[in-house]
Amino acid sequence: MLNPADTAFLETLAAALPEGVISAAEPRYLAEPRGRVTGQAGGVARPRSAEDVSVILAACNAARVGVIPFGGGTGLVVAQVRPDGPPVLVLSLERMRAVRAVHPSENVMVVEAGATLAEVQAAAEEAGRLFPLSLASQGSAHIGGNLATNAGGVNVLRYGNTRDLCLGLEAVLPDGTIWHGLKRLRKDNTGYDLRNLLIGAEGTLGVITAASLKLSPIPAAIGTALMVVPSPAAALELLALAQSRLGGLVSAFELISGMGLSFLAETMPEQRQPFAQPPEWMVLIDVGLPDGLDPDAALAGLFEAAAEAGLVLDGVIAQSQAQRAEFWSVRENIPEGNRRIGSISSHDISLPLGEVAGFIAAGAPALATLGDFRINCFGHLGDGNLHYNVFPKAGETRADHENSREAIKTMVHDMVHARGGSVSAEHGIGRLKVEDLEKYGDPAKLAAMRAIKAALDPMGIMNPGAVLREAL
Amino acid sequence: MLNPADTAFLETLAAALPEGVISAAEPRYLAEPRGRVTGQAGGVARPRSAEDVSVILAACNAARVGVIPFGGGTGLVVAQVRPDGPPVLVLSLERMRAVRAVHPSENVMVVEAGATLAEVQAAAEEAGRLFPLSLASQGSAHIGGNLATNAGGVNVLRYGNTRDLCLGLEAVLPDGTIWHGLKRLRKDNTGYDLRNLLIGAEGTLGVITAASLKLSPIPAAIGTALMVVPSPAAALELLALAQSRLGGLVSAFELISGMGLSFLAETMPEQRQPFAQPPEWMVLIDVGLPDGLDPDAALAGLFEAAAEAGLVLDGVIAQSQAQRAEFWSVRENIPEGNRRIGSISSHDISLPLGEVAGFIAAGAPALATLGDFRINCFGHLGDGNLHYNVFPKAGETRADHENSREAIKTMVHDMVHARGGSVSAEHGIGRLKVEDLEKYGDPAKLAAMRAIKAALDPMGIMNPGAVLREAL
Structure with missing residues (x-):
């Protein structure tokens, strides 16, 4: 059973840390975006360095006090707040947001966990490179949270999930030891893959404080099209056709349903719709091409071949950056339309x-x-x-x-x-899907997960109750 | 301390298994390619199914008998043989070599661990797809061994290491439980990343029995060039130029030294050399391009731009499949030249x-x-x-x-x-680099690795002494 992050504990901890790291937990640390759950906490720690995090975890581990790592707070499965049990310490990474280094010639950057995804994207762009992770909440989600949840988004098709974009981590393990693993290597077979174990563990095995990330060249030209398809099956055949014609250069392939369009028409009539008659199914396709390939021609050629095969009924290729943005705004407003319904x-x-x-x-x-x-x-x-x-x-x-x-x-x-x-x-699993994981997860994998959790966090302090049910 | 795989143990185990699974260990199971170490073993198990493997590991775990998973035996760090200690049981996956399924429209295949890499490549090609992992020993290396060691090779630049090509695993954990994890999913955030933990663990945490693998479209056209560069620094600038011009379509970028060429001239005079005067440094470049891009033009354009920037001194673009093969044979014969010197x-x-x-x-x-x-x-x-x-x-x-x-x-x-x-x-680490790992590895990571090993393999039966020193 965990102990509460009570006043005595927090005062002792505050004395061991630089001024101002420990404070009361404002409501923003206790909310999650769907408003289903309100958390409770004894306080919040806002460290400025991995060393601060080390002091905090070592103290919590010794006193058996629960810790919830907190990024941008945008997660949708209640991993970032704990509604019950002894009050925990929230550990916000918001003050650790430096871009420590950009190495454009290596296609690598090193950033601290509290940088927002948008800040990471901007730093890459400033160096003439692409950090391809892209998702709706990128303005507030932290890269540390993206890593902790192995976030996906719209460019996974070409560039992979967050774990595929990470080369190395700096992290603090539950006993307070710091893992200095910010390697900038494409190949490194020296021992177990601790990096991928922490990525996606949702803060239950330690706290990611910084990461080295893979960058990509910015494609010479980007093309965007909306294509109306007769069915999801046809959409999948169109995907295969696009992949084989464009050799892995398709960066996004998003399905949009007529229902989503009608929700938009109902709740956001100001959103311009691409087709006069909302189709039952359409796909939004992004391609990023190198020098020598014209996106217009590539998408027109794809459309022609698909039309011949009966895979598309109608289509439109963006003719300007503004039209690209308009097509994407349809896709990006669908969640808001859903929310309003x-x-x-x-x-x-x-x-x-x-x-x-x-x-x-x-x-x-x-x-x-x-x-x-x-x-x-x-x-x-x-x-x-x-x-x-x-x-x-x-x-x-x-x-x-x-x-x-x-x-x-x-x-x-x-x-x-x-x-x-x-x-x-x-x-991810958070607290919302713990029962689903127990029901649908493979029993051997679950047993291995519990053994790993007990081995790396024997006191059970890290994000207690997330991913795995607490061992009481 | 482990117990030996002695006659009594092997007889009891054989009786619990189908006919012919257990036999004496022929010398080929006790050798490694550099000839530095000879292994010893009480016998070899050659299971036909994950269920057989489960029976074997459960028995070894109960009796505390060491097990060495054995693939193609091509590893270079002595992970596949154990020279001392109580005789172990070698567990060869050679009878589990089926291609269980190919899903070309999903770009996925499911194969058993004992298939050779060349067989996996061939099955993909037969389905009109590419399995891009490629390395010198592919004719005999097993895909299970590639996974266990997270093998690299010549196409990592574009397609990643073996771990990046795996979507799911079937594996038997040290206590004999079977993890049924052959998912064919590109996104699956349900719990800790057990897949990547087993990949690269060199058989010390369990036995991989099958895998679902990512396939790629076969590029419409492939181009190969040799370019003479004034220095390694220039070669790296050439790489950056190629990446930015070709947007990630460079699949191989190999450095060849004048010393390597002179070793070839000395030991394999039959190998035709591409340049009359062996250059001090050259690079071998492979590009795989989609429809609409001509590899000749792309490589010629790259050469021209690089020459203007002083990054290349000479170059030749392969004009035929035979010439491509000839260029590659220079690269591929370098290890043999080394061996002869x-x-x-x-x-x-x-x-x-x-x-x-x-x-x-x-x-x-x-x-x-x-x-x-x-x-x-x-x-x-x-x-x-x-x-x-x-x-x-x-x-x-x-x-x-x-x-x-x-x-x-x-x-x-x-x-x-x-x-x-x-x-x-x-x-990898195997037994050859255990001391290097202890010397150069991060202490926090090493401690986490030891905790994970103890948690998943508390009896210490799996590939004892590989990666981590045995806990005695």
Whole structure:
């Protein structure tokens, strides 16, 4: 059982640290974006260095006080707040936001965990390079949180998840020891992959304080198109065609549903829509090409070949930067449209690409057995990652269906699991999906996870109750 | 302390398994390619399924008998044989070599661990796809061994190391439980990254029995060039130029030294050399391009721009498949040339790209303080991965310098470490580099590795003495 971060503990800790590191936890450290849970904490620590973090974790470990690492607070699975149990210490990385170094000729940069993703992108761009991770909350999400949750986003198809963009870490382990692992190497086979173990562990195995990140060349030219497809199956064939014609240069391939467009028309009429008649399905395609390839010609050629094969019905290629931005704003406003309608249950799922179309076809009739719902299925189709959100029919509200939420979630997750999919593609487990992980996770993997947690954090202080149920 | 795999143990185990799984260990299971170490073993197990492997590990765990997973036996750091201690059981995956499934539309295949890398490549090609991992021993190395050692090779620059090509694993953990983790997903954030923990663990945390692997589209056209560069520094500038012009489509960028060419001329005069006057430094460049880009034009354009910037002195672009193969045979025969000369000490190192030229410049004068040596520095420059091999001067043999080996190795590794590099870039630790890992590894990471090993393999049966010193 953990001990509370009480006044006596916090006063002793504050005395061991530079002025101003420890303070009371303002409400912003106790909230999460969906407003489902309010956290409680004895205080907040805002360290300025890995050494500060080391002092904090060593003290918490000795006193058996829980610690919640806190980044931008944008996570969607309640990993960043703890609603119950003895009050914890929130450990915010907000003061550790330096870009420590940029090495353009190596395509590497070293940044501290508290830098926002947008700041990291900007620092890369300033050096003439691309840091390709891109997601809706990039203005406030910290790169440390992106790493801790192995964030995904819209460019995974070409550039990978956050773990694929990280070469090395500086991190503080639960006993307060600092791992100096900020290597800038593309190849390094010296022992177990502690880097990838900490990435995606959601702060349950230690605190990431800095990272060395892979940069990429900025593509010479970028092209964007919207293409109307007759079905998700056709969209997947279009993806394969695009990949084989463009050799891995497709950076985004996003599915947009007619339902999502109608939600936009209803809730955000100011959003200009690309087609007069909202299609049932369309895809947003981004390509980033090297010198010598013209994006217009490449996308027009793709459209022509796809039309011949019956894979596309209509399409439009952005003719300017402004039009690119307009196309992307359709995609980016869909979550806000969803929010205004109010979903009963939202799912961040992934499937083998070969199972996607079958799942979408089977999903609606299955859910119809539970009630009369509207489904907005959209997202990162190129990665097999769908945001599959279920809404009340027009005229009803989510409050009318509170009782259905659990049954809907279970049905969707059961179907996804049966098809070899994942019930958390890019958002993680947090506290929201601990039961899902227990239900759908492989028992051997779960046992190994528990053994690793007990080995690296024997006092159980790190983000207690996230990912794994607390050992009491 | 481990118990021996003695006759009584092996008879009991054999009775619990299908006919013919357990037998005596032939000499081929006790040898490693450099001939430095001979292993000893009580017997060999050749399972046909993950279930067989489960029975074997559970029995070894219960009896505290050591197990050495054995793939193609091509590893260079003595992970595959154990010269001393109580005789172990060798566990060969050679009978588990099926390609379980190929999903071309998903760019995924599922293979068993005992398939050779060449078989995996061939199965991908048959499905019209590319499995890009490529290395000298691919005809005999098993994909399971590639995974266990996170093998590198010549295409890492574009496609990553083996870990970057793996989506999921089936593995047997030390207590005999089977992890069914053959996911075919690009995004799956459900818990700790057990996949990457087993990848690169060199069989010390469990046995990989199958894997789902990422495939890529086959590039529409491939181009190959040899370019003579004035210096390693110029080669690195040429790399940056190529990357920015070709947007990540450079698949190999290999450094070849004049010393390597002169070794070839001396020991393999039948190998045709590309330039009449062997240059001091040259690079071999492979590009894989999509439809619409001509490799000849792309490489000629690169050469022209590089020549203008003073980065290249001469160059030749392959005009046929046969000429491509000839260029590559120069690169691929360099290790054989080295073997015939006989190195005193060989090093598989990596450096931040920005440190490579400085290291090469400093290496020769530093080693000259130890004696009169010849250095062949070559390899995967695009990854910062050099094979830095030290030879006796002409007329002497390695036997004349046995006493210098330790001093040479220490000097090279100290220099690499001081520059933020790795003393094992792609070969791993095995038993050969355990002391190097202890000397150069980060103490916090080493402590975490020991804790993980103790947690997942508390009896210490898995590949005892590899990577980590045995806890006695």
